[in-house]
Amino acid sequence: MPTTPATAANTSSNGAAEAIMLELVDENGTTIGTAEKLAAHQAPGQLHRAFSVFLFDEQGRLLLQRRALGKYHSPGVWSNTCCGHPYPGEAPFAAAARRTYEELGVSPSLLAEAGTVRYNHPDPASGLVEQEFNHLFVGMAQGQLSADPEEVGETAFVTAGELAERHAEAPFSAWFMTVLDAARPAIRELTGPAAGW
Numbered sequence: 001m002p003t004t005p006a007t008a009a010n011t012s013s014n015g016a017a018e019a020i021m022l023e024l025v026d027e028n029g030t031t032i033g034t035a036e037k038l039a040a041h042q043a044p045g046q047l048h049r050a051f052s053v054f055l056f057d058e059q060g061r062l063l064l065q066r067r068a069l070g071k072y073h074s075p076g077v078w079s080n081t082c083c084g085h086p087y088p089g090e091a092p093f094a095a096a097a098r099r100t101y102e103e104l105g106v107s108p109s110l111l112a113e114a115g116t117v118r119y120n121h122p123d124p125a126s127g128l129v130e131q132e133f134n135h136l137f138v139g140m141a142q143g144q145l146s147a148d149p150e151e152v153g154e155t156a157f158v159t160a161g162e163l164a165e166r167h168a169e170a171p172f173s174a175w176f177m178t179v180l181d182a183a184r185p186a187i188r189e190l191t192g193p194a195a196g197w
Contacts, residue, residue, distance in 0.1 A: 022085045023049040029116060029133045034088050041073065045120065045129030051096045052134055052179040053082040054187060055108050055141035060195030061157040062187075063141045064166075065104070067173070068153045073128050076153065078166065079173035080180065081141070083134075092135035104155070105146025111139035114186030121174035130175050136183045138190050160196035 020037040024046055031049070040046045055063045063081045067074055082103050086095035093113065101107050114136035121130040147155055158166060167177075180187075187197045 020085075021088050023088045025049050025133045027118065027133075031088075037085065038072070041128040041130065043122070043127060043129050045122075045131030047118075047131045047133060048085065049092065050085050050130075050132040050134045051083065051092045051099075051137060052080050052175075052183070053096050053100050053108065053111075053137045053139070054114075054180070054183055055081040055100070055106075055139050056187075056191055056195075057141055057157050059157075059159075060191040060197070061159050062163060062197075063104075063145075064156050064158055064163075065147070065152045066154040066156075068149060068151050070150060073126055074123055074173050077171045077173050079176050083173075083175075083179070093137065096135070096137045103148055103151040104141075105148070106141055106143050108137075108139040109142050110190070111137050112186065112190070114138045114183045117179060117182035119175060119178045121178065123174055132175070134175075134179060134182075136179060136186070138183060138186045140190075 021034045022037050022040050023031050024033040024035050025048060026032050035046050040048045064078050065081060066078050067076060069076045082100040084095065084099040086092050097108060097111060116133060116135050118133050145155055184197060191197055
């Protein structure tokens with residue numbers, strides 16, 4: 001992983017991973033502190049900064065990922081291309097590009113901000129809570145995917161119609177429809193009206 005001021009602060013001097021810290025924010029998205037990742041997700045949850053990425057191919061199909069079964073939160077469910085949390089002090093745009101590459105082995109092109117959305121989604125299976133101020137990004141996925149199996153169980157490119165069918169049949173992350181609906185205006189601008197988003 002490339003070392004930046006933000007990532008250096010989250011790696012010990014011997015290279016071992018330290019506790020992952022998240023940025024706590026107020027209702028306006030202003031940073032008010034930090035919390036350890038798991039603690040921030042314990043009920044009732046602490047409002048923290050997050051990001052969600054939606055990447056599309058040249059045909060206007062959305063890249064979905066099924067979260068790896070080993071993940072502590074929402075394992076085995078389908079979700080958007082990539083989601084996660086910036087390190088404290090890391091710009092959401094930089095975090096979105098970094099995690100997309102780390103999880104899927106592809107650097108997004110034409111990545112653009114698509115607004116923010118605030119939500120509170122409990123996960124009934126784990127008891128964890130997503131209290132997030134989420135920065136949304138849309139872009140294009142170009143190049144060969146090389147997913148990290150510890151993060152991603154499966155990937156699929158889907159049309160808007162195929163997504164509706166899959167969403168009716170398979171489990172999705174609790175936050176998926178919230179972030180998708182919030183990003184739709186930017187998605188339509190990126191993919192054009194013919195894609196049906």
